[in-house]
Amino acid sequence: DAGITQSPRYKITETGRQVTLMCHQTWSHSYMFWYRQDLGHGLRLIYYSAAADITDKGEVPDGYVVSRSKTENFPLTLESATRSQTSVYFCASSEGSAEAFFGQGTRLTVV
Amino acid sequence: DQQVKQNSPSLSVQEGRISILNCDYTNSMFDYFLWYKKYPAEGPTFLISISSIKDKNEDGRFTVFLNKSAKHLSLHIVPSQPGDSAVYFCAASGNQFYFGTGTSLTVIP
Numbered sequence: 001d002a003g004i005t006q007s008p009r010y011k012i013t014e015t016g017r018q019v020t021l022m023c024h025q026t027w028s029h030s031y032m033f034w035y036r037q038d039l040g041h042g043l044r045l046i047y048y049s050a051a052a053d054i055t056d057k058g059e060v061p062d063g064y065v066v067s068r069s070k071t072e073n074f075p076l077t078l079e080s081a082t083r084s085q086t087s088v089y090f091c092a093s094s095e096g097s098a099e100a101f102f103g104q105g106t107r108l109t110v111v
Numbered sequence: 112d113q114q115v116k117q118n119s120p121s122l123s124v125q126e127g128r129i130s131i132l133n134c135d136y137t138n139s140m141f142d143y144f145l146w147y148k149k150y151p152a153e154g155p156t157f158l159i160s161i162s163s164i165k166d167k168n169e170d171g172r173f174t175v176f177l178n179k180s181a182k183h184l185s186l187h188i189v190p191s192q193p194g195d196s197a198v199y200f201c202a203a204s205g206n207q208f209y210f211g212t213g214t215s216l217t218v219i220p
Contacts, residue, residue, distance in 0.1 A: 042212035097204035102154035
């Protein structure tokens with residue numbers, strides 16, 4: 001399917017576990033982003049990538065790790081999940097500053 | 112420090128009337144300003160954008176105005192329809208996209 005897809009859509013994990021959220025885009029966009037959405041905070045940038053093997057921190061990177069070995073994939077890993085990381089996570093891609101396209105989101109609950 | 116701010120968490124408008132959503136930003140180096148619409152359990156979808164060199168962009172019922180001297184942009188929806196009820200995020204872009212906290216618009220039939 002064309003576009004940007006995230007998996008899983010829903011995930012429940014326990015505190016201290018490692019969990020990886022997947023993001024795949026079919027447009028070959030250079031830029032990819034991970035955001036988290038929390039009430040009262042809007043969309044906050046966790047990490048972004050300008051190209052394969054190039055990543056940079058956003059506003060709230062602590063506790064997260066990303067990689068981008070291929071242009072189309074940008075997984076986000078929570079190394080040791082905490083309850084404060086319970087959130088809705090959105091992946092996005094763009095080919096410039098005019099527009100970003102978002103996935104459907106992953107709702108993560110850490111218990 | 113938040114670079115893009117939406118100071119109104121919610122807005123209610125009668126169907127057929129104008130909806131005006133506001134946004135302020137702090138960095139004068141942004142290239143583009145964008146509006147996204149978000150329904151529950153879905154990702155944000157792009158609505159309309161404006162380049163920093165323009166002051167108005169129109170697309171059907173949606174118009175975005177940019178006032179660079181005031182570092183302010185607004186989205187006008189005319190006429191408002193019940194299907195417009197959603198959360199609207201404004202964003203500004205440079206090397207990344209900065210989002211506001213969102214305004215929940217309710218259009219009352």
